[in-house]
Amino acid sequence: MYFQPVKNFDSLPSTNTRLREMLGEDPALPGGLVVCATSQTQGRGRFERKWITPAGQCLTFSAMVRMNVPAEYLLCLPLVTGVAVVETLKQLHIAAKLKWPNDVLVNGKKICGILCENVSLSGDAPPAAIVGVGLNVNLPVEIAAEIDQPATSMLIETSQKYCIPGLFNVLLEELDDRVAAWAKDGFAAVRQAWLANTDDMGMEAEVRGVGEIFPGTITGLGRLGQLIVTDHEGQPREVLEGDVKVTRK
Numbered sequence: 688m689y690f691q692p693v694k695n696f697d698s699l700p701s702t703n704t705r706l707r708e709m710l711g712e713d714p715a716l717p718g719g720l721v722v723c724a725t726s727q728t729q730g731r732g733r734f735e736r737k738w739i740t741p742a743g744q745c746l747t748f749s750a751m752v753r754m755n756v757p758a759e760y761l762l763c764l765p766l767v768t769g770v771a772v773v774e775t776l777k778q779l780h781i782a783a784k785l786k787w788p789n790d791v792l793v794n795g796k797k798i799c800g801i802l803c804e805n806v807s808l809s810g811d812a813p814p815a816a817i818v819g820v821g822l823n824v825n826l827p828v829e830i831a832a833e834i835d836q837p838a839t840s841m842l843i844e845t846s847q848k849y850c851i852p853g854l855f856n857v858l859l860e861e862l863d864d865r866v867a868a869w870a871k872d873g874f875a876a877v878r879q880a881w882l883a884n885t886d887d888m889g890m891e892a893e894v895r896g897v898g899e900i901f902p903g904t905i906t907g908l909g910r911l912g913q914l915i916v917t918d919h920e921g922q923p924r925e926v927l928e929g930d931v932k933v934t935r936k
């Protein structure tokens with residue numbers, strides 16, 4: 688297993704932040720280290736959005752990927768991680784879907800968020816990527832309702848409570864397999880699996896990218912996992928970063 692050891696904490700501000708601090712303290716830290724917390728007080732999403740992690744209700748961890756791979760591979764790590772989450776949920780008969788770049792949805796509501804952050808280090812040290820995952824496991828409906836976007840949990844979807852450590856083992860194994868394949872072949876290793884688990888291809892969407900907002904149709908994925916959205920002039924445009932809101936199914 689690449690993803691070990693796992694360091695468990697009761698409460699942390701943010702597992703991503705903790706892993707980044709550990710790397711700052713010891714730049715030689717090997718890849719594979721995983722930090723897991725029962726709750727977070729300052730959980731973060733993309734664009735510094737707040738991520739709620741009430742004690743004992745979510746699977747919350749960050750894993751360090753530090754491999755000698757081409758830098759361009761890093762762009763698709765959220766997609767690789769998303770596939771691992773969807774495959775894990777499928778094993779439990781929960782039909783989850785991927786939304787580019789980093790969301791996992793069930794019945795159109797967010798069940799899992801992924802935050803990948805790259806850390807550059809001086810010298811010849813290989814770059815490190817921190818892969819943060821927040822999966823709503825036993826989150827009750829009244830807490831999900833407080834989240835500022837439609838949210839759900841495994842409990843809400845199935846009326847069953849889940850053992851978080853058991854689920855964590857399954858997800859880590861899945862992530863291990865997917866990351867090993869990615870290290871070899873980059874995005875090509877998960878392209879088919881990603882496309883097979885999204886409903887968004889061919890949909891109308893509004894793209895809010897860096898410095899641009901435009902409507903278009905989601906038409907594919909690029910070589911590195913970029914989203915291809917064809918604008919109203921018929922021009923396929925590559926989206927590397929941003930939010931994509933499906934406006935019509």
Ligand code: BTN
Nearest residue numbers: 701730731732733800801819821
């Ligand atoms: C998003 O949806 O924008 C991403 C949410 C990512 C949340 C996880 S929880 C574990 C890790 N620690 C954080 O502070 N964020 C990520």
